[in-house]
Amino acid sequence: MEKETDFKGLFRLFTRSIFISMIGMIFPFLYILFPSMYVVESVKEGIIKVMATLIAVVFLIGAILGPMEAIIIFTIFGPFILIFHYMISTNRSVAATILATSLIFFTSIMVLFFAFGINSEVLNSRETINAITSFYTNIAKDAGLSQGDLTAFSQSAEIYYKGFLQIFPSILIILSVVTSYITYTTAGRTLLSKGKFIMQPSSLEFLKFPREIILLSLATLAIFALAGDYFGTSGEIFTLNLMNLLYFMLFVAGISVLKFFMTRFAFKSFLQFLLIGLCLAISTLQIFVMIIGALDQIINFRKIN
CATH class of the missing domain: 1.10.1760 (Arp2/3 complex 21 kDa subunit ARPC3)
Incomplete structure (x- = not known):
């Protein structure tokens, strides 16, 4: 039926x-x-x-x-x-x-x-870069920055944009x-x-990346580091993207450990979200969380197989 x-x-x-x-x-x-x-x-x-x-x-x-x-x-x-x-x-x-x-x-x-x-040619073109920097420079101008500060701001915006393109993948x-x-x-x-x-x-507090993925990423980074300039610019971009992915995995692993212990010690949901939000927003806390994630790969704080 x-x-x-x-x-x-x-x-x-x-x-x-x-x-x-x-x-x-x-x-x-x-x-x-x-x-x-x-x-x-x-x-x-x-x-x-x-x-x-x-x-x-x-x-x-x-x-x-x-x-x-x-x-x-x-x-x-x-x-x-x-x-x-x-x-x-x-x-x-x-x-x-x-x-x-x-x-x-x-x-x-x-x-x-x-x-x-x-495509990459369009994104890296001078026309696109000028459009991006002009957009943010106009915002800064409306905020009341001086001409000297606007010039420095425009240069910084271009540097950040080019860096963003490198890790975009x-x-x-x-x-x-x-x-x-x-x-x-x-x-x-x-x-x-x-x-x-x-x-x-699994819910976030029990989320765990396979250790093999972390080790493979580290081994690949070591190989590219030892190879030096052999792979050229493409090798540098690949390394940057792999490092970004590794940082992401370690950060998520660290957040999972923190979430596990916050749940275990009966932290209020609001407080948990607040602490996780602070970890996302503050760079110093991001590094601390990644260190916890790296240590979890060795110590296995949550005893998860």
Whole structure:
């Protein structure tokens, strides 16, 4: 017997999607909530009904905000939701699901870049650099900086922008993994509250990266350091991105350890979020957290295998 369609649930999905899409134009971080809603409904109602809802949302967004926004939303989240549903419905492992969905998310963003003609030459062009520095210099000018300070600020903005471009690949990888993890955990917890269970990642306090990944990253960095200038500029950029990924893994490991002990000693949720927020915002605390993450690889504070 065919399951009865939950039209109310699909309508809620539709309206929430429109709301997030509209508000997301001002606060882009809200888009992190977008895919988990569809993953939840795809498990409950099936992928065909959910994708039909997404297409309806995209058409309405195209009519309201323009076709560009509609194309971006569908290109990024359409394949992402599809692969998530496939991995969950076929009972793939948590690690395989995060790997596959992160790869799809990363690929979708790269496809958008190439489709809109955004490549390394465009990003590194003098025209783009001048546009970026002019934008931030105008903000600084409105803030009342003197001409001398504006010149120094413009030079600093260019240096930071070029540095950002060098580590941009690792930033995209981190964004993809974080989006996948948040979508997976949010969907899993939501389904569990509705009486449905799926395999899902561990909560943050029990999250642990395989030691082999950390060791392999360190070994690779050592090889590139010993090779010196053999790999040239591309080798330097690869090393920077690998270091950024290693710092990210150690930071997350450190945060997981702190979250574990804060939960163990019954810290209030607000206080936990406040402390984690401070660790994200203050560079000195970031280094401290990474040291904890590195020590956890050796000592295993939480006794997790």
